[in-house]
Amino acid sequence: MHVEFLGVSRERAGVAEMDVQAETLGCLLGALAAMPGLAELIAVDRLHPSLAANLNGDRFISDPETPLRNDDRVLILSADAGG
Amino acid sequence: MPDGYHGCYLRVDVSRGSVERVPLADEVLRQFIGGSGLGVRLLLDEGSARLDPLDPAAPLVFAFSPLVGSPLTTSAKFAVVSKSPLTERINDSLASSGFAVAGKSCGCDAIVIVGRAPELSVLIVDDGQVRMESAAACAGGTCQATEAELRSRLGANFRIASIGPAGERLVRYATISHDGRHAGRGGSGAVLGAKNIKAIAVRGTQRVEWAHPRELTAISKDLSRRSFGPATAKYRELGTATNLLTFNRFGALPTRNFQSGTFDEAAHLSPEELSTTRTKTRDSCVTCTIGCEHIYSLGEAGAGGQVRVEYESLFALGSLCGIGDADVVLRASQRCDELGIDTISTGGTIAFAMECVERGWLDEPWLTFGSGDALLRAIDLIGSRHDLGDLLAEGSRRAAHAIGHDSIAIAPQVKGLEIPGYEPRALQTMALGFAVGARGADHNRSGAYEIDFSDKVDRRHVTPDAVHHAIDTEDRAALMDSLVICKFLRGVFEDFHGETAAMLHSVTGWDVTADELRETATRIVAAKREFNLLAGWTPAEDTLPERFLTEALPNDAAASLTFERLEALVTEYHRQRGW
Numbered sequence: 126m127h128v129e130f131l132g133v134s135r136e137r138a139g140v141a142e143m144d145v146q147a148e149t150l151g152c153l154l155g156a157l158a159a160m161p162g163l164a165e166l167i168a169v170d171r172l173h174p175s176l177a178a179n180l181n182g183d184r185f186i187s188d189p190e191t192p193l194r195n196d197d198r199v200l201i202l203s204a205d206a207g208g
Numbered sequence: 209m210p211d212g213y214h215g216c217y218l219r220v221d222v223s224r225g226s227v228e229r230v231p232l233a234d235e236v237l238r239q240f241i242g243g244s245g246l247g248v249r250l251l252l253d254e255g256s257a258r259l260d261p262l263d264p265a266a267p268l269v270f271a272f273s274p275l276v277g278s279p280l281t282t283s284a285k286f287a288v289v290s291k292s293p294l295t296e297r298i299n300d301s302l303a304s305s306g307f308a309v310a311g312k313s314c315g316c317d318a319i320v321i322v323g324r325a326p327e328l329s330v331l332i333v334d335d336g337q338v339r340m341e342s343a344a345a346c347a348g349g350t351c352q353a354t355e356a357e358l359r360s361r362l363g364a365n366f367r368i369a370s371i372g373p374a375g376e377r378l379v380r381y382a383t384i385s386h387d388g389r390h391a392g393r394g395g396s397g398a399v400l401g402a403k404n405i406k407a408i409a410v411r412g413t414q415r416v417e418w419a420h421p422r423e424l425t426a427i428s429k430d431l432s433r434r435s436f437g438p439a440t441a442k443y444r445e446l447g448t449a450t451n452l453l454t455f456n457r458f459g460a461l462p463t464r465n466f467q468s469g470t471f472d473e474a475a476h477l478s479p480e481e482l483s484t485t486r487t488k489t490r491d492s493c494v495t496c497t498i499g500c501e502h503i504y505s506l507g508e509a510g511a512g513g514q515v516r517v518e519y520e521s522l523f524a525l526g527s528l529c530g531i532g533d534a535d536v537v538l539r540a541s542q543r544c545d546e547l548g549i550d551t552i553s554t555g556g557t558i559a560f561a562m563e564c565v566e567r568g569w570l571d572e573p574w575l576t577f578g579s580g581d582a583l584l585r586a587i588d589l590i591g592s593r594h595d596l597g598d599l600l601a602e603g604s605r606r607a608a609h610a611i612g613h614d615s616i617a618i619a620p621q622v623k624g625l626e627i628p629g630y631e632p633r634a635l636q637t638m639a640l641g642f643a644v645g646a647r648g649a650d651h652n653r654s655g656a657y658e659i660d661f662s663d664k665v666d667r668r669h670v671t672p673d674a675v676h677h678a679i680d681t682e683d684r685a686a687l688m689d690s691l692v693i694c695k696f697l698r699g700v701f702e703d704f705h706g707e708t709a710a711m712l713h714s715v716t717g718w719d720v721t722a723d724e725l726r727e728t729a730t731r732i733v734a735a736k737r738e739f740n741l742l743a744g745w746t747p748a749e750d751t752l753p754e755r756f757l758t759e760a761l762p763n764d765a766a767a768s769l770t771f772e773r774l775e776a777l778v779t780e781y782h783r784q785r786g787w
Contacts, residue, residue: 131457132450133441135480166438175439175699177661182458185663202454203442204661205699 126193128153131202134176137162150178151189153199177204211419212274212715213237217250218316220338222331222403223264223323227338232317238718242273242317244300245690245732247289248739250320251298257742261291261395262378262402264324270369270408272312273692274715278418279428281435282694284308284494291743292394293402294380294553294603295624295648298739299394302652302689303369305493307386310367313412325404328376330358332366335412343406348373350546351385354407362409370407371397372548377593378402379601381553381626385545388516389493392550394625394647419717427707427714431700435497439699444490447502448519449479451629455523459764460634462627463527464577465559466620469631469761473532477522482534489514498696506538515542520651523629524555528620529562529583536580540587547591553603556626558586560604560619561596569613572596617754623648632756633767635660636670640678640777644750646736652695655681668766672780679784683729690732737787750778 128145130138138160147153151170158167166173170189179200180186180193193199209215215237219228232246240249247269251257259266268290275283286308292299311319315336325331330343346354354370362368368386375382375397382397383390391397400408418424442450452474455461459469475481482488482504492499506512521541531537544551562577564570575582575596589597599607604626608619620627625648632639641654651657659677660667684704688695691708701707705722712720737745751757752774760768 129457131454133445136445166441173438175441179458184666185661187663200457202457202661203450205439205442205658 126153126195126197126199128157129198129200131200133203134163134166134201137166147193149189149193150186150191150199153193154189157201172201175204177202210234210237210274210716210718211417212278214312214315214317214414214416216316217318217320218314218333218336218338219320219322220331220333221323222321222325222329222340222405225338225340229316229336237274237317239728239731240735241690241712241728242276243271243285243287243302243690243692244289244686245728245735246273246318247271247287247300248298248732248735250318251289251291252735252739254320256291257739259291261293261296261399264403265322266291266399268321268396268399268403269318270311270321271318272308272316273690275691275693275711276308276312277416278424278715279495280424280693280711281428281432281495281497282493282697283692284496285692285694286311287689287692288384288391288396290396290399292625292647293378293398294395297623297647297743297745298736299396299647300689301384301391301393301396302692303384303386303389303391304694305387305389305496307367307369307410309494310412311410312416313414314410315412315414319408321400321403321405323403328404328406330407330409331405332362333408333410333412335414346370346406348376351548352388352546355385355387358407358409363411366409366411368407368409370548371400372546372591374547374549374591374601375401376406377591377601379549379590379593380603380606381550383548383550385548388545390545390548390550393552393650397548418715420714424711424714427711431697432497434700435697437700440498440696443498443500443696446479447500447517449482449502449517449522451519452478452522453480455629455631458634459761459767460631461527462523462620462629462631464530465528465563465618466627466631466755467563468763469634469767470763471527471532474527476532476534477526477537479517482517496694498694500696504538506535506542512539513542515545517541520629521551524552525583528555528559528629530577531580531583533580536583540583543584543587547587549587549590552628553626554587554590556620557590557600557604557607558583560615561586561600561607563618564611564613564615567613569611569615619753621649622752623749625649630657631761631767632752633668633761633769634764635667636769637665637667637674637678639752639756639769639774640670640675640781641682643752643774643778644781646733646740653682653685653689654678655685655695655698668764670777672776675777675780675784678781682733683726686732687725687729690728747782750782
């Protein structure tokens with residue numbers, strides 16, 4: 126599946142998007158936590174409350190058991206989206 | 209009198225240059241705290257809801273708070289509260305920073321201004337003593353030039369809030385500026401201009417006691433420490449402008465007067481791209497540990513000066529007007545700051561006029577979407593009220609009534625206040641927040657967008673189940689605006705009401721609880737409602753323009769609202785409020 130980073134997560138990841146093999150949201154976040162810039166923002170299989178994850182631009186997801194498919198796109202963005 | 213307060217406000221009649229020191233009852237302070245809450249209470253006491261906001265008798269309140277002057281991060285803020293000349297409803301705008309500390313040091317918790325000075329004047333509040341001087345030398349000057357001139361004349365330890373040329377000319381969305389920041393929305397600058405006051409200069413030496421200084425110090429240190437963490441990283445690292453690409457990705461970036469939720473040229477305006485082509489510095493308000501201000505150079509080698517970049521300015525003067533040239537958008541933002549006009553209402557009104565031209569309803573062929581020259585020309589016309597600018601200076605609602613053709617259906621406003629950068633059809637909890645907002649469509653009085661960007665709702669099909677979330681964000685905003693602390697701290701709190709109660713206890717000594725603060729927030733929101741009722745509010749005002757309820761977004765058919773669905777949300781909101 127494909128990950129898109131927006132805002133702070135993009136700055137920390139150093140890339141705008143990347144492909145990751147993961148069957149669940151928890152697995153995906155576990156993989157992302159290995160990236161040094163993102164480690165502070167991910168606790169094991171959960172995002173820091175300042176970040177949110179969205180599936181395919183439609184619904185926001187937080188349950189680590191949320192299943193992901195190969196053609197899914199997960200967006201990682203700031204939770205406090207406002208100004 | 210509780211600690212943290214002076215227990216009085218100054219009521220200044222600028223017609224006569226007289227001042228009265230009016231006591232504030234302890235129960236009023238406890239019930240309304242300060243900032244927006246205290247300001248609204250004072251306006252109600254003044255009986256001002258039925259007055260024309262530009263009438264000399266209409267009061268303008270500068271309200272401080274018990275936390276001002278404390279070491280609590282982001283607490284150096286003040287509220288400017290009046291009836292809005294743009295909406296004819298309550299208006300509370302907040303700004304930072306040194307003016308709040310200096311104003312409170314004058315020995316008062318608020319300054320209420322009434323009357324009209326016989327000539328353009330500067331009101332000087334010097335340690336509680338009031339005098340007025342001619343501001344003739346500042347007439348027509350920008351906010352920045354006025355502040356510099358007055359600090360040079362009066363002394364560097366004065367803090368100055370001023371209006372620009374737009375405030376002098378009563379542009380209905382003129383701002384009050386201080387140190388480059390603005391009490392921006394709703395036209396408080398026009399209210400000050402109607403009083404013939406170009407600026408207010410304050411300095412003082414009077415301090416208040418803190419009830420529990422050691423406790424306050426500990427809370428302040430802990431809050432500052434947490435404010436350096438991930439919860440504020442967005443503001444520190446990229447600023448609010450980072451919303452631009454996020455909102456564009458979600459089809460929520462208002463574009464071409466809300467005809468679309470995506471803008472092809474959004475990347476050109478993003479902080480990620482701006483940072484690669486311009487030098488950038490950061491700044492922060494007095495006592496703030498976040499440092500959200502990202503200031504970019506403008507023009508060749510920075511020859512055009514510097515400009516603070518915020519999401520709302522980028523959206524309103526960029527995508528909303530179809531402009532993707534960052535140089536133009538930054539220059540437009542800088543020009544709004546100089547003239548002293550709200551960037552959201554400026555961009556919203558110009559974008560509305562651009563669509564009217566596109567539809568053949570307005571014969572100004574030069575004013576087209578995507579034209580940077582047109583945007584900059586329109587801004588200058590607004591500031592001077594020349595030609596078309598005289599109409600646009602009235603805001604989109606009044607302009608629509610003058611233009612006709614049922615253009616009110618596409619005027620991007622609620623209660624007359626132009627809609628900020630959140631596409632209501634793509635963010636429908638926010639749509640409710642806009643519809644019911646006491647001062648009109650506003651993202652600082654309702655944080656309901658946070659709910660849309662969460663797993664609590666389907667943001668494109670929000671149901672009445674979400675209403676209590678919208679109420680909660682509105683109440684929290686009212687509390688933060690009355691304490692006053694910056695909303696950029698909101699992610700830092702683990703127990704918002706408990707922690708803010710502890711802050712207030714340490715400053716005032718009140719045995720205040722989290723539950724009491726919840727009740728206080730509800731009381732403040734209700735007071736705003738009471739003001740609006742007295743000013744003539746009717747339930748029909750709690751809605752959105754017809755466009756949002758009859759047209760889906762072009763690239764996102766799921767992002768649609770109807771009259772019936774919005775009405776169901778508003779009805780449930782009123783029911784839960786007990787109104």
